[in-house]
Amino acid sequence: MRLVVLGGGESGVGTAILGKEKGYDVFVSDFGKIKQRYKEVLINKGIEWEDEKHTESLILNADVVMKSPGIPEKAPIVKKLIEKGIPVISEIEFAAPFTKAVTIGITGSNGKTTTTMLTYHLLKSAGLNVGLGGNIGKSFAEQVAEDKYDSYVLELSSFQLDGIINYKPHIAIITNISPDHLDRYDYKYENYIDSKFRITMNQTEEDYLIYDADDEAISEWLQKNKTRAKLIPFSLTKTFEEGAFIKNNTMEALINQEEFTMETESIALEGKHNLKNAMAATSVAKLMKIRKATIRESLSNFQGVEHRLEKVLKIQNVQYINDSKATNVNATFFALDSMNTPTVWIVGGVDKGNDYNELMALVREKVKAVICLGVDNKKIIDAFGNVVDIMVEVNSMSDAVRMAQRITEKGDTVLLSPACASFDLFENYEDRGRQFKDAVHNL
Structure with missing residues (x-):
């Protein structure tokens, strides 16, 4: 099986390492320059690569192609691959079948990094053996190759979700949807919204979708489309029998017949949007059966994310x-x-x-x-x-x-x-x- 990786950055090199380990014939091609540290990894692992060009004869003979999220589908080489019927997938799609770990997938136009880091902080503080990946930190594929973790918290961009076929997270979060990256979606907002909802397309009744019930685009999509996942909403203004909400300056999460409450002023992160991120992360923690005291402590000591307020x-x-x-x-x-x-x-x-x-x-x-x-x-x-x-x-x-x-x-x-x-x-x-x-x- 020939695996061609387009893009020699974090996700590309990680995928190449995993592919090589699983017995694929691997080739990495980057139209730009591959950073020196990544070149060294590829050379050490004996993986063939090229940069500053795409040699078609070495790419169009692939059985499967992993495309880095930054490369648009309109790129000439990608168009040729699609015309030939060669599957073009994302790192997450390639790596997921090689791990038995539970994955928590987090997407949204904003708040996804903070929610991802906060969720990871909650699970790690509870002593879970958890990895962090996707759009953030170390390549998910490379971590799967090392096979160290029982669960992963993954930040997923719409570009990564565009490249999935069978992948499903056990727990999915959509933090919110607002117009972004429309240049990659033919300037059609509905295409971008559909892209985000790919996160739930393969979920079953055993899986969960946590979402912002105050978000217009999300609510509209859920009215018109079906997901089999169990829905867990969160909101600043509404209350639910199952879900998370704010009432009298208290955050409440009612999940699996259990109630969790915490004064909003004890939450370290400031601002209304961060209350939403906290509700989403707390919902995951409740589904993962983490003790209330641990959740409270983690929410009160989380320091936030670099470059975000x-x-x-x-x-x-x-x-x-x-x-x-x-x-x-x-x-x-x-x-x-x-x-x-x-x-x-x-x-x-x-x-x-x-x-x-x-x-x-x-x-x-x-x-x-x-x-x-x-x-x-x-x-x-x-x-x-x-x-x-x-x-x-x-x-x-x-x-x-x-x-x-x-x-x-x-x-x-x-x-x-x-x-x-x-x-x-x-x-x-x-x-x-x-x-x-x-x-x-x-x-």
Whole structure:
């Protein structure tokens, strides 16, 4: 069996390692450059590879192809594979049959990283032998090759879900759905929504789907479509006989005839959206039979995720917050919503078809200045030029931070929450967030 891996990054190299171990004839091909550390792994494992090209004769003879999530289906090589009827799958689909471990799959437009990390923290604190993978951390396929864990918490993007055929998580979570990545879905929101719901398509009556019952797109899909999984909703406004909700400043989770309660103010993560993430993670913990005391302790000591509303420093009574992970409008909505002081907002990057109108009321109420950090800021300037007093364009992070310091007064907040992808000026959102933190530390 010939396995061709497109993309020599974390998921690609992990898949190659697992494929080699399971007796496949493996070839890795990357149209870009493969990082040195990954090249060394491939050479050490005796896996053939190429970079900066796709040699068709070595690819179109595959029995199965694992495509890294970053490669669009419109890529010429992928189109040729599909035309030939060669299955093109994701890392998760390839690796899942090789493990007996229980998987918890988490998707959504926003909140999935925080929910994934929090769920992992809850299970690990309870002493479970649990791995973390998917879009985050170490490759799931490589961990399956090492075969160390009894369960996995996996963060799954819509691109990874597009590449599944038979994979099903025992517990699935959809944190929310808002327009994102529409450039990869023919600019059709319904295609993107369907993509997220692939997480539940193979689930049976023995499996669970945990979802945000306040989310319009999710509720509509569930009204029109069926899943066999047992539904466990969570909400900030409704109550359920089975599910999680907030009532009188208390989080309640009623699952499998058991009740769990915790005062919301004891939960370490701040903001309404984080209450949702906490309800989703608590629902998993209850399904995995974790003790109430452990759940309470874990929710009260969880430190949050880097680049997600991360408090960097307070300088001259101005708080600097790194929310570089906000790569779409919905994520930035949550960030602005949680601001309680006048805010200087650093925004911009590669626009994925953003509609800034939904931020309008929050910007009027909370934002005193907008600093545009992108190659093309026209859309942002058009949207907010008449709404805020100060509008500045910069093209480096250090300029953005220095400008913010000039504009702020005591008691203000400087918020990096770009609402866009980072690829015009940065390697990725982590690079953008680290540059922000470095610039703040250098003030």
